[in-house]
Amino acid sequence: MRTRNKIQIFTFILLIIAINDLLIYGGSVNGRDYPADDCEKIFVHLDKIVYVAGENIHYKVYVVNGKSPLQVPESKILYFVLSEHKNGKQILWRVNLNKSTLHGSYQLPESMNAGVYELAAYTNRIKESVPENIFSQELFILNLARETPDSIYMPVSNAVTDNQTRLVTIPDNQPDIRLRASKSVYRTNDKVVLEINMDNLQLNDTANLSLSVLIETPFSGILQNTNIVEQFNRYKEINDKPFFNGLENYAYILNGQVLNKNDGSPVKDARILLAVVDSVSPKIMYSAADSEGNFRFYLNQFYDNKEIILQLADNTENPDILWDIEKKSIPYPGSSDISVPLSTEQMAFLNQAKDIRLIETVYTEEIIGEKKPETMSGISYFACPDIIIVPADYTEMVNFKEITANIIPQLKLKNRKDNYYLEVYNDSKGALNENNLVLLNGVPFRDINYIATLGTQDIQRIEIINSSRFLAGDLKYNAVVSIYTHDMKIPEPYIKNQTLVLQNTVAVTDEENENNEYVAPAQSRSRFPDFRSNLYWNPDLKVCGNNKVTVEFTTSRLAGKSNAKIQGITSSGIPLDASVSFSVK
Amino acid sequence: MKNTFICLIVLCAIQNVFAQTDQLKFEPDESYMMNMRDGMMGIEYIEPVVGYKGDPYFNNWTNGEVFLANGERITGLSLRYEGYLDQLLWLKEDFITCVLCKACIKGFNLFDDSDNIAASFIIKKGIRLPFENDSADCFFQTLVKGEYSFYAFRRVIRLSDVFELADDTKYYIFNNDHQYEKLKLRTRDLLNVSFIDKTRMKSIIESNKIRLRDNEQEFIRAISIYNM
Numbered sequence: 021m022r023t024r025n026k027i028q029i030f031t032f033i034l035l036i037i038a039i040n041d042l043l044i045y046g047g048s049v050n051g052r053d054y055p056a057d058d059c060e061k062i063f064v065h066l067d068k069i070v071y072v073a074g075e076n077i078h079y080k081v082y083v084v085n086g087k088s089p090l091q092v093p094e095s096k097i098l099y100f101v102l103s104e105h106k107n108g109k110q111i112l113w114r115v116n117l118n119k120s121t122l123h124g125s126y127q128l129p130e131s132m133n134a135g136v137y138e139l140a141a142y143t144n145r146i147k148e149s150v151p152e153n154i155f156s157q158e159l160f161i162l163n164l165a166r167e168t169p170d171s172i173y174m175p176v177s178n179a180v181t182d183n184q185t186r187l188v189t190i191p192d193n194q195p196d197i198r199l200r201a202s203k204s205v206y207r208t209n210d211k212v213v214l215e216i217n218m219d220n221l222q223l224n225d226t227a228n229l230s231l232s233v234l235i236e237t238p239f240s241g242i243l244q245n246t247n248i249v250e251q252f253n254r255y256k257e258i259n260d261k262p263f264f265n266g267l268e269n270y271a272y273i274l275n276g277q278v279l280n281k282n283d284g285s286p287v288k289d290a291r292i293l294l295a296v297v298d299s300v301s302p303k304i305m306y307s308a309a310d311s312e313g314n315f316r317f318y319l320n321q322f323y324d325n326k327e328i329i330l331q332l333a334d335n336t337e338n339p340d341i342l343w344d345i346e347k348k349s350i351p352y353p354g355s356s357d358i359s360v361p362l363s364t365e366q367m368a369f370l371n372q373a374k375d376i377r378l379i380e381t382v383y384t385e386e387i388i389g390e391k392k393p394e395t396m397s398g399i400s401y402f403a404c405p406d407i408i409i410v411p412a413d414y415t416e417m418v419n420f421k422e423i424t425a426n427i428i429p430q431l432k433l434k435n436r437k438d439n440y441y442l443e444v445y446n447d448s449k450g451a452l453n454e455n456n457l458v459l460l461n462g463v464p465f466r467d468i469n470y471i472a473t474l475g476t477q478d479i480q481r482i483e484i485i486n487s488s489r490f491l492a493g494d495l496k497y498n499a500v501v502s503i504y505t506h507d508m509k510i511p512e513p514y515i516k517n518q519t520l521v522l523q524n525t526v527a528v529t530d531e532e533n534e535n536n537e538y539v540a541p542a543q544s545r546s547r548f549p550d551f552r553s554n555l556y557w558n559p560d561l562k563v564c565g566n567n568k569v570t571v572e573f574t575t576s577r578l579a580g581k582s583n584a585k586i587q588g589i590t591s592s593g594i595p596l597d598a599s600v601s602f603s604v605k
Numbered sequence: 606m607k608n609t610f611i612c613l614i615v616l617c618a619i620q621n622v623f624a625q626t627d628q629l630k631f632e633p634d635e636s637y638m639m640n641m642r643d644g645m646m647g648i649e650y651i652e653p654v655v656g657y658k659g660d661p662y663f664n665n666w667t668n669g670e671v672f673l674a675n676g677e678r679i680t681g682l683s684l685r686y687e688g689y690l691d692q693l694l695w696l697k698e699d700f701i702t703c704v705l706c707k708a709c710i711k712g713f714n715l716f717d718d719s720d721n722i723a724a725s726f727i728i729k730k731g732i733r734l735p736f737e738n739d740s741a742d743c744f745f746q747t748l749v750k751g752e753y754s755f756y757a758f759r760r761v762i763r764l765s766d767v768f769e770l771a772d773d774t775k776y777y778i779f780n781n782d783h784q785y786e787k788l789k790l791r792t793r794d795l796l797n798v799s800f801i802d803k804t805r806m807k808s809i810i811e812s813n814k815i816r817l818r819d820n821e822q823e824f825i826r827a828i829s830i831y832n833m
Contacts, residue, residue: 485648491701
């Protein structure tokens with residue numbers, strides 16, 4: 021009887037656990053109550069670790085959800101920060117993340133200093149968790165125009181010693197990967213065959229892999245190369261940590277604070293308009309700041325690689341303001357950097373890397389990518405104007421006053437104390453009114469004195485919405501007058517004095533590019549001198565079930581020990597790592 | 606005891622189902638949605654016909670969601686379809702009625718009190734309307750969705766002689782090749798649709814005892830069965 025009671029209690033506990041789990045999963049389906057500690061794991065596989073300024077960093081990114089690796093990552097924006105050791109100077113760029121893996125390249129600026137850099141990669145979610153979850157990798161960057169340094173600045177080793185780090189135990193039947201070279205020694209310009217085998221991969225499972233083959237550098241002890249298994253095991257869960265900067269699970273968040281220039285106090289309830297120069301129709305967004313002056317815009321992919329113009333809506337007070345925009349970078353802990361002298365062997369290697377880059381710069385042909393089609397911005401009413409006027413259809417008029425007087429009876433350009441203002445006739449009200457939204461090439465523009473100077477030779481077209489009041493958030497305008505000029509420019513003084521301009525740069529990834537392999541010059545263009553130190557890079561290898569894949573490439577004219585390194589994940593999110601070495605003589 | 610175990614197994618099974626559906630696309634969070642709603646733009650709605658009996662609205666103000674042409678979705682809006690102008694109206698928080706730009710919208714859903722979809726509208730582009738020379742982009746209510754889709758254009762017209770607004774709903778049937786035909790709610794019109802198999806449709810109508818004349822629900826039933 022007592023035993024039976026125990027079984028009943030045990031069963032009841034199991035039942036409670038099952039119900040609890042069910043509620044958690046139920047919450048995650050509608051997406052609103054997603055467990056707060058489900059952070060993302062990230063790993064970046066690079067094509068090499070020594071670069072020359074102006075060269076492309078080729079990368080493959082693996083991002084999986086910490087607790088639900090089957091799921092696509094929640095974050096849709098991925099950031100890279102390249103921080104220079106010694107002075108902490110940072111370069112930040114970002115890419116759009118649509119699935120668990122992506123590959124692409126980033127061209128290093130020509131002006132970079134030579135030295136050791138730390139490349140960090142993270143999502144907004146990872147950034148707000150713990151530093152261990154951020155991916156980081158040391159790189160060496162050289163500059164063709166500058167002397168090779170004889171010492172480098174490095175951080176004091178910060179190996180993970182935290183006992184709380186969660187180590188994943190790998191069960192016996194977990195998928196594993198093997199990499200095998202056809203020979204252990206190759207000649208220069210010889211054909212290399214590498215064989216990739218999978219073990220214990222389910223029939224319907226696919227391994228998504230990247231492969232790099234590099235001639236070994238004398239920096240392997242200094243620039244430690246992490247692998248995906250180590251990085252994923254370093255992952256730490258976060259428990260109930262408040263999440264301040266928003267989840268970028270739908271769009272890029274442009275956030276910041278509006279402050280008074282005089283005393284640095286926040287501008288309460290500021291009304292902000294965001295715009296881009298556009299020849300088709302205005303693409304304006306509206307946001308109201310809170311009582312602390314904080315504002316936020318969610319920018320979809322339409323705004324990628326465009327110049328963003330921020331300004332206060334015209335009837336907001338406080339013209340003297342400061343914009344404090346959240347930079348999305350991570351702080352650089354540079355205080356622990358120490359100077360390390362370079363050996364003769366290391367110096368020789370770096371000089372050789374510079375020479376190879378010089379040869380490649382001379383011989384490489386530039387490939388111009390195709391432009392991606394644009395997406396639409398969102399919801400506005402600018403696509404449906406009531407009146408469209410093309411001044412070129414009429415006789416020439418030298419200024420806007422003549423244009424309004426002769427061909428647009430709905431507009432009246434008037435002068436008050438040497439300042440022009442515009443009145444628009446509103447059809448529904450049956451009256452002229454001054455409170456209008458004037459746009460120049462898609463950007464809200466309040467300098468009517470400048471508009472007054474525009475004639476038919478300057479203006480391409482004028483669009484008017486005056487059938488009813490125009491509503492944008494809590495802003496109400498009597499009408500909208502949108503003027504497009506032939507030069508599509510906004511006057512510099514207006515941009516400087518009234519707005520904040522931000523370059524919304526997003527690096528392109530290789531999603532549309534099917535051929536991602538490095539083409540070995542020796543194979544394709546035999547007249548090219550082949551001194552590649554990176555013998556092979558393929559960021560998009562796939563192995564289904566327990567199939568075998570082989571890759572072929574040629575060695576270059578450089579001799580030395582080479583390392584082939586394969587990284588990847590299965591479709592169930594299990595990290596895979598293998599490597600093999602061979603010699604080139 | 607036995608029942609408890611059965612219950613446990615069933616719960617585990619349901620849990621696994623949820624674990625699978627966990628791979629669904631993430632929903633945007635509420636702060637994103639609030640920001641989208643706050644930033645929406647449009648023009649103030651002014652009643653186009655005053656002094657006429659009746660109203661041009663398809664529904665009372667109800668909770669709804671809008672699907673934008675760029676793939677985004679905005680939820681939690683108070684919406685109303687206006688049949689005279691063929692426009693979607695949005696009641697802002699300050700109680701000003703706003704007309705949303707048709708060119709930016711792909712469709713919208715209206716919900717009932719229990720948050721179930723009460724009506725679903727989509728934009729159909731380039732529709733040729735009776736007595737009009739140009740084609741137009743119109744909001745069509747989806748009545749049946751499938752290989753053969755059935756839509757209602759909930760138009761309201763003005764009867765000037767009696768000072769009344771009247772319902773002038775038009776019905777359209779589309780196939781998957783984007784061919785469409787306008788039809789009235791009668792058997793002959795349905796059987797004469799060029800891309801409908803007359804014999805099969807006739808047998809569906811007869812075997813299911815469907816009375817089509819002026820009966821929207823029966824039309825929905827007939828086309829739904831035809832789609833099976």
